[in-house]
Amino acid sequence: MTAAVEAHEVTRTYQLDGLAVPALRGVSLTVPAGDYAAIVGPSGSGKSTLMHLLGGLDRPTTGTLLLAGRDVAGLGPADLAALRNRTIGFVFQAFHLLPRTSAVDNVALPLVYAGLRAGERRRRASDVLDRVGLGHRLKHRPNQLSGGEQQRVAIARALVTSPSLLLADEPTGNLDSATGAEVLALLEELNRESGVAVVLVTHDHEVAARARRQIRMRDGRIVAGGDPS
Amino acid sequence: MRFAEAWRVALDALRANRLRTGLTMLGVVIGVAAVVVLVAIGTGAKQEVESQVQGLGSNLLLVVPGKVSFGNAPTxxxxxxxxxxxxxxxxxxxxxxxxxxxxxxxxxxxxxxxxxxxxxxxxxxxxxxxxxxxxxxxxxxxxxxxxxxxxxxxxxxxxxxxxxxxxxxxxxxxxxxxxxxxxxxxxxxxxxxxxxxxxxxxxxxxxxxxxxxxxxxxxxxxxxxxxxxxxxxxxxxxxxxxxxxxIEFSAVTQDQILGVLGQILGVLTGVLAAIAGISLLVGGVGVSNIMLVSVRERTREIGLRKAVGARPRDITVQFLIEAVLLTTLGGVTGMGLGIGAALLVAALSPVPAAITWWSVTLAFGVSAAVGIVFGVVPAQRAGRLDPVIALRTE
Structure with a gap:
């Protein structure tokens, strides 16, 4: 079975005022289908950069990156967008829901770009909202929902295209611990039942401890929990 | 389907900022109304002069001493x-x-x-x-x-x-x-x-x-x-x-008189339309400005849309539709206002005003074109935004 994502000796260097700033200094990582991993490390260790690469939001400076078996090096922005749409779901710390837009329309957003008809989009979005326990909140707008509910809507949106990889950047960072635990339990359940690979980035060691494996980063390198070599 | 979503989002964005939308539209409204009114007055004046010259009688020949042309003193x-x-x-x-x-x-x-x-x-x-x-x-x-x-x-x-x-x-x-x-x-x-x-x-x-x-x-x-x-x-x-x-004598026909008058009034109408066009241009710059603000404000939304699979073109089209919607709504309002003003001028003042369908169509077309021309830079900027940077923006 194809790995959800494979990175070989990936580097990423940013140009800041003509100065080359290395964010990743050679990272190799394979996330097999159905994996549940947590990336941990101090600020500036390259966690976020790695996550952006794994999610196809960015491309490596050098090295090879395969998303669902496809090399991103040969893909233009439009093809990369289509690949993200089909294979990756994002969950953000700040939820990033569209204001003035109902829960069901927020969840259906990726399906707009997948080219589905409105009726089909609604149907799938309500199914997924049902599954995250928000079947009774379809028409609510983000400002009418609690933080935990908003993050559930965001998770539903990440799942609606049935991706092979779900990337969560500090998914519990804006939630109190009880609500955070509920959200984590939901992610674990989804990982167990639907087999979607989950990679989450976190500062929180308790959160990281619940993952099947922990990937530790420091100074742009993986220092522990990387691929067995 | 993506197109329908773009229309929905554009309408929603315009509705969410009603005052701003109205003020931005005002520039286009005034520009289009000015084009319609001024062209109506120019055309009305031309029609009136023509009907007067025709109304003198038919097959007329006027004979005067000297040369008939503008700038020559009568002999x-x-x-x-x-x-x-x-x-x-x-x-x-x-x-x-x-x-x-x-x-x-x-x-x-x-x-x-x-x-x-x-x-x-x-x-x-x-x-x-x-x-x-x-x-x-x-x-x-x-x-x-x-x-x-x-x-x-x-x-x-x-x-x-x-x-x-x-x-x-x-x-x-x-x-x-x-x-x-x-x-x-x-x-x-x-x-x-x-x-x-x-x-x-x-x-x-x-x-x-x-x-x-x-x-x-x-x-x-x-x-x-x-x-x-x-x-x-x-x-x-x-x-x-x-x-x-x-001694020189000249014989001029009605057609020759009409030709000279028509030329003068044509230039006049052109100048009026150009002045109105400038105000439309200023309105367009306003649209461009507001669209840039809108793109900046919605940077996170753009980042999110890109993360869930929007292609650069999807984003560009969305903002372009917003700009065109803004200017064409302004254009339609301006047309209504312009036609109303022209009718009022014709009814209440000795200045004749004739509304021509071409000036109305032109004004509408130009307002849509203004949306495209002045919306394209902000829309492309939105389409090219790096999703990583866009998502990080607070």
Whole structure:
């Protein structure tokens, strides 16, 4: 079975005022289908950069990156967008829901770009909202929902295209611990039942401890929990 | 489907910032309304002038000494009554032409007085020019032959000097000489700021005696046949040049007059439209500005849309539709306002205004084009945003 994502000796260097700033200094990582991993490390260790690469939001400076078996090096922005749409779901710390837009329309957003008809989009979005326990909140707008509910809507949106990889950047960072635990339990359940690979980035060691494996980063390198070599 | 979503999002964004949308649209509204109104006024003026020149009569040929062109001073005419008779033989009869001698004079009735345009003419004037009488009759051949002191008044002159009285048969004073009123012209009204009802016609011979001259200023000929009008003009000019060696004469047709006037009014309309176009341009810059603000404000939304699979083109199209929607809504409002204003101008002022479908369509098309032209830079900027940076923006 194809790995959800494979990175070989990936580097990423940013140009800041003509100065080359290395964010990743050679990272190799394979996330097999159905994996549940947590990336941990101090600020500036390259966690976020790695996550952006794994999610196809960015491309490596050098090295090879395969998303669902496809090399991103040969893909233009439009093809990369289509690949993200089909294979990756994002969950953000700040939820990033569209204001003035109902829960069901927020969840259906990726399906707009997948080219589905409105009726089909609604149907799938309500199914997924049902599954995250928000079947009774379809028409609510983000400002009418609690933080935990908003993050559930965001998770539903990440799942609606049935991706092979779900990337969560500090998914519990804006939630109190009880609500955070509920959200984590939901992610674990989804990982167990639907087999979607989950990679989450976190500062929180308790959160990281619940993952099947922990990937530790420091100074742009993986220092522990990387691929067995 | 993506297109439908783009429309929905654009409408939603415009609705979410109603005041801003309204103010931004205002620039386009004013620009489009200005184009519609100013073009309507320009076109209306042109139509009015054309209908007036046509309304003079058909197949007209005007003969004057000197060269007819703008910027040339009028020449003192060497023509006399004997030239009129000679030309009448060339054109085939006295009833095919009329002659005129004009002057500005004051006319008086009792204490009422009025400065009028006094025209000494032949009795054939109503057959050459289209001119209807409201009361009485026109000058006769014997009036002209005997230089009788009779006058036909313009409608406005009759109103001001005689009020409600029927002036026919009454006496009036023209430059100190008594004249008897024999008729009153039908009302023509004001046009382009000129009162066409302040004319007084008297026999050419009486006018010559009154002004102490034997001169004839101009001839007007009604050609029997429109296709031979140029040829006839050449014959008349040849006859006059022979009688007055070394002096130039010109014969102009209605079409030539229309051509010159049309050119002037065309330039005028063009200048007005250009001024209005500038305001539309300023409106477009406003749209561009607001779209840049909108893109900046919604950077996170753009980042999110890209993360879930929007291609750069999807984002560009979304913002472009928003800009076009903004300007076309403004365009439609401006059209309505412009048409309303043009109708109001036409109804309440002497300035004519004619709404032409092409100016309305043009204004609408231009407003849509303004949306595309001024929306494309912000929209492309939105489409090219790096999703990583866009998502990080707070």
């Amino acid at each position: 003192i005419s060497p023509m006399t009554m004997s030239d009129v008779n000679a030309v009448s033989r060339v054109v085939g009869g006295r009833d095919r032409l009329t002659a005129s001698l004009s002057s500005g004079e004051t006319v008086r009735v009792g204490t009422a007085s009025q400065y009028v345009s006094l025209l000494g003419v032949l009795e054939t004037t109503p057959t050459v020019f289209t001119r209807d009488l409201a009361q009485g009759g026109y000058l006769t051949r014997s009036d002209v032959d005997t230089a009788r002191r009779v006058a036909v008044l313009g409608w406005g002159v009759a109103q001001r000097l005689f009020g409600d009285r029927d002036p026919v048969g009454l006496q009036m004073d023209v430059a100190g000489v008594r004249f008897r009123v024999v008729g009153v012209f039908a009302k023509l009204g004001q046009s382009l700021g000129v009162d066409r009802d302040d004319e007084v016609h008297i026999p050419l011979t009486a006018a010559q005696r009154l002004l102490g001259t034997s001169r004839v200023d101009a001839l007007a000929i009604k050609a029997p046949d429109g296709s031979r009008i140029g040829e006839l003009g050449d014959q008349v000019v040849a006859e006059l040049t022979q009688r007055h060696p070394g």
